[in-house]
Amino acid sequence: MEATVGEQERILASPWGGGTNPFGTSWGKFMMWVFIVSDALTFAGFIVAYGFMRSVAPAWPEPDEVFSMGLITFMTFALISSSCVMAIAVGAAQQGRQSEAVKYLWLTILGGTIFLGCQAYEWSHFIADGYRPWLNPVMPEVPQFPAAFYVMTGFHGFHVFTGLVLLLYTVIRAHMGKYTGDRVEIAGLYWHFIDVVWVFIFAFFYLL
Amino acid sequence: MSEATHHGYATYWKIWGWLLCMTLLALGVGYVDAMPGALKALLLVGITLAKVGVIAAFYMHLRSEKLDLILITFSPIVLALILFFFIVPDAGDSVGREIMLRIGP
Numbered sequence: 149m150e151a152t153v154g155e156q157e158r159i160l161a162s163p164w165g166g167g168t169n170p171f172g173t174s175w176g177k178f179m180m181w182v183f184i185v186s187d188a189l190t191f192a193g194f195i196v197a198y199g200f201m202r203s204v205a206p207a208w209p210e211p212d213e214v215f216s217m218g219l220i221t222f223m224t225f226a227l228i229s230s231s232c233v234m235a236i237a238v239g240a241a242q243q244g245r246q247s248e249a250v251k252y253l254w255l256t257i258l259g260g261t262i263f264l265g266c267q268a269y270e271w272s273h274f275i276a277d278g279y280r281p282w283l284n285p286v287m288p289e290v291p292q293f294p295a296a297f298y299v300m301t302g303f304h305g306f307h308v309f310t311g312l313v314l315l316l317y318t319v320i321r322a323h324m325g326k327y328t329g330d331r332v333e334i335a336g337l338y339w340h341f342i343d344v345v346w347v348f349i350f351a352f353f354y355l356l
Numbered sequence: 357m358s359e360a361t362h363h364g365y366a367t368y369w370k371i372w373g374w375l376l377c378m379t380l381l382a383l384g385v386g387y388v389d390a391m392p393g394a395l396k397a398l399l400l401v402g403i404t405l406a407k408v409g410v411i412a413a414f415y416m417h418l419r420s421e422k423l424d425l426i427l428i429t430f431s432p433i434v435l436a437l438i439l440f441f442f443i444v445p446d447a448g449d450s451v452g453r454e455i456m457l458r459i460g461p
């Protein structure tokens with residue numbers, strides 16, 4: 149019997165036995181990382197599919213002839229800046245300065261809202277120009293171009309929207325003093341992930 | 357010294373500056389028409405990975421996480437590369453074009 153107890157203790161003490169915390173994080177933070185990894189695979193699938201479609205296409209439109217690169221650069225600026233203030237909000241929350249965290253969380257929400265507003269503007273113009281999924285009025289031989297655009301920026305935009313909902317919930321809870329360090333950091337991880345996805349879309353879809 | 361510097365936020369602003377610089381660099385690379393496509397792609401992939409690495413390390417605090425967690429977060433990039441090099445060779449032959457015709461309108 150004693151040997152069994154000893155054995156159990158040995159297993160629980162090992163990093164992979166379930167007794168100690170193998171990743172050294174809280175369960176909530178680790179779950180967010182697991183979600184981010186699986187979500188990253190979704191976007192990886194999109195980007196690889198886009199790469200395939202593009203290499204099969206007989207031609208591809210010049211991005212700066214279709215989109216306003218000034219607007220795209222401004223959107224990138226807004227998202228990167230919101231990521232920066234989100235990092236500061238997490239830092240403030242971790243150090244227990246709750247009101248400062250709330251302030252920076254609102255700034256993050258502002259950055260995200262600006263981004264989403266610009267994207268809505270970009271989409272409305274793209275739709276008004278007659279682009280439909282699998283219908284390209286300017287270069288009919290590449291119908292996959294608008295399809296890739298709508299799917300990639302649409303999924304990303306939906307993530308920004310979800311992130312804004314999560315941030316709104318977080319800022320309200322933080323304002324009530326219910327969400328402190330770790331909870332703010334979990335919301336922050338998701339927000340930074342949205343920024344990471346945009347970095348890929350910006351480079352591969354708009355610049356390449 | 358500003359209040360922000362006192363609280364140790366200076367690093368975040370510094371990273372922000374670096375990210376903006378890299379974004380401008382990527383824009384510059386994107387606008388050079390004379391550059392060969394392969395070189396442009398390579399440079400853009402490099403800048404993108406550098407930006408992602410900086411965001412993950414400093415904003416997502418991966419640099420202070422355990423190595424196990426860091427390795428897990430890199431798995432999607434490895435899997436994406438495997439996926440890419442498995443399907444893109446098909447793009448060059450008739451199979452790829454056939455697929456595109458079938459999923460088209």
